Amino acid sequence: MDLQLILALIAGIATIVVIVLATRLDAFIALLAASVVTGIVAGQDLLSIVDAITTGFGNTLASIGIVIGLGVGIGKILEVSGAADSLARAFLRAFGDGREAWAMGTVGSLVSIPVFCDSGYVIMNPLARSIARVKRGGYVTLALALGCGMTLTHHMVPPTPGPLAATGILGADIGSVILTGVIFTVLLLPVVVIYARWIGPKLEPVLNAAVKHDVYGSVTAASAGGHAVEGGGDRTEHGNVATMTGEDADAATTASKSDDSTNTATSAAGGSTEAGNNETGATKNPGAFLGFLPLIVPLLLIVGNTVSTAIDKSAQGELSGDTYEPSAWVAPLAFLGNPVIALMIGLILAVYTLLPRMTPRNKVQNWLADGAASAGLILLITGAGGAFGMVLTESGVGDALAEAIASISLPAFLVPFVIASLVRIAQGSGTVAMITAASVTAPLIAPLGLSPLVAVMACTAGSMVFSYFNDSYFWVVTRFTGLDGMNAIKGWSGITTAVWAGSIPLLFVLDLIV
Template sequence: MDLQLILALVAGIATIVVIVLFTRLDAFIALLIAAIVTGVVAGQDLLSLIDAVTTGFGNTLASIGIVIGLGVGIGKILEVSGAADSLARAFLRTFGKGREPWAMGSVGSLVSIPVFCDSGYVIMNPLARSIARVKRGGYITLALALGAGMTLTHHMVPPTPGPLAATGILGADIGSVILTGLVFTVLLLPVVVIYARWIGPKLEPFLNAKVRHDVYSTVAAGAPTSSTSAVETITEPDGTTETVTVEATTSVRDAGTKQPGAFLGFLPLIIPLLLIVANTVSTAIDRNAQGVLSGDDYEPSSWVAPLAFIGNPVVALIIGLVLAVYTLLPRLTPRTQVQSWLADAAASAGLILLITGAGGSFGMVLRESGVGDALAEAIASISLPALLVPFIIASLVRLAQGSGTVAMITAASVTAPLIAPLGLSPLVAVMACTAGSMVFSYFNDSYFWVVTRFAGLDGIQAIKGWSGITTAVWLGSIPLLFVLDLVV
């Protein structure tokens, strides 16, 4: 084991944490600087270091950048059309009376696949308040189930940017990641509901006065009909303050237009997912029939080629976006308005794209400098299960700086060079990155403030409720990862 290379890795990760926590720079710059620091400490030639940074950035975005952009576009149309709200209400009707926490957790899981969980929670929270008002209680349980349901798919199911980026960096099959992420979500949803039902009644007496009045007043609640925002001031340990604003975009319903039904709202989600999964399954069957289970020697059969084309994530999500625009928005919606919404979606995806590319740069430097091989040797020497490496790294980075997306990308970048030496499945590595990044959401996570402020929880009660439920699903994912590792 080369100590210099291990120190290079430690220096790189420490650089990310320090820059994100203590400077005015963001994760994009932090990852690029970390890549350079790692290469320099490892003794890599400076010119080859820059080449690795640019090559890693380009290779990563070439495989995943278009998909991220299309995914957030679909999410924006679902948001502004009111289709997300229709889906939520359909789920409530399906689950029936007395199963509201299950419905809210399921609603959160579905909505958060295409819609960022911060804005998705703002959109769906009025529904939780309406249910609690009718029931005259149980709001905390519903609010936590909704938020944690969103956390599951936000962290585990593409085309959410975090798992999508990890998939691209680690070279996993996106269809397999979608299927596995959905299975993990279904299996972890009971953890969400059980924890919410256990802790909710204990925290209900601590609901702050303003939220209690808003939730249980006699004024009818509904989905937001205009710009809805939450503005929170976060006090950091050093005494500085930061204002966090979460805003839901004005809906087309404001003009009095009819809200799209749940069936139409489901189409732009389910059709791309089905096409991608069909591509994955048909390719696996064809590979098995040809006896080509791995490598680059595989040539699709004539019956597989059309499915491989329309099931390519880029084509599938183009289809989904076109469906969203032409089935969910009113026919007379101005073209300039639609283009403005899509431009907003592209803007929101911009930083994610940069961070994802920078994560690819970091991973390429780790490979080219030999740090990845050194880490693999170190893991082998202590007999640590390979799947725990991305899981632990993602957990530590999440605790240190708060962003689940940054935690996933960092863990994927570090793990990428270990895939071959340790015989680790890319699919298992992706799921370990995503699961590890869910741990103990607290003050340095903007979503913590969104959920706890809308839920009306403060101080230690917020920790017990939200930090507790995210840690519960993090713990629940560990046995699932080991089972997945045995299966694949």
């Protein structure tokens, strides 16, 4: 591999780490600066660096920007109406006390089969916040379990684009890939829950102060050790610890619900944390069924789009979708199931089914404006992550890594696994890593005697490794979760690497069986 490209990658990552950890600048500036440094060290033309930054930023926000905006609007209405609280309590009753992390991981893995994990996380994060608020703690554990549950199926179960494209490129049977991907997901879900339960309590005390306040409000959040971390007051005091009895906590909850004027908060996931403070003037919170409608209807519409498109592609023999033209019957479903349209329908449902009929228009508009404002920094950072990834791609780092590892003598199934892993680290996108690894591996299938099914699973599993600064989903999860700096690395990068490592023995077994 070209030494210059290695230095470019190292320089870019170092720039992010130094700026985020040692300066007053935030991750948005760090990612843009890293993009410039990487491009210069890699030898790119200066103007092409700027083009790559703007293109990557625009492409990323084109796919996720509107979705985040609509998602935080839904979350805001769920919170201020009290529907999120009702939904959380119903969810806890259904799964049982103590199994919240399992519930979040399972729901995340199911939702992410038909829905992009970015969109799914935005839609489902308010539920994690509501459960944490009801439990008075454990938000980081729930948020990580939700996000990584989504990562599993997003990477390993078609019809998400990455595994679907790898299946087409390598000539594997799509039914076998779906079945194997589901089995891998089931076997790796315990890794997700165990890691989330282990790291969550360690990171809960250092949760971003603003997010902590948004999740728990002025009611204290119970920590793993039975203490309570103050969520209100001075947000900079991460270390303020107080002990609260159950009766005191209930009293504090009641007090917070009665104070309309002082307990409003905007949420990075789109909602006020005071789900129970009855801002709408309603005498009773909406039921769980009504609260679920703005979430399930968009999901069902997106699922309908995904399933109908997959059926249509299969009928046309266009698994990769490169030359796919949808049939006439698919077009209406594709329109309604586009995440933008689906979430817009969800937001309309939230406003007109969850809020009292006489709620003033300006009050609703203010709530939605608060939700949109809270998403601003998330949008900027997510777009900057896409810009950094584009510069890395345009610099040729990913292709150089793939060619270098393909020339190394390894067990056959580890070739696509390592290629996908290195490309993922180099440029951030799991989908690009899968497709790159599949493209490089395709000519090697026959010479290596490698099963196409094993090759596909190796590509998908390898692409999960160490999600960090150049992955837009990293910023979605960590910003919504409230993890900054090294805490984000420990939480999110750590859990994605744990499932990546857990997939290696599964690949060994699959290679022996197939």
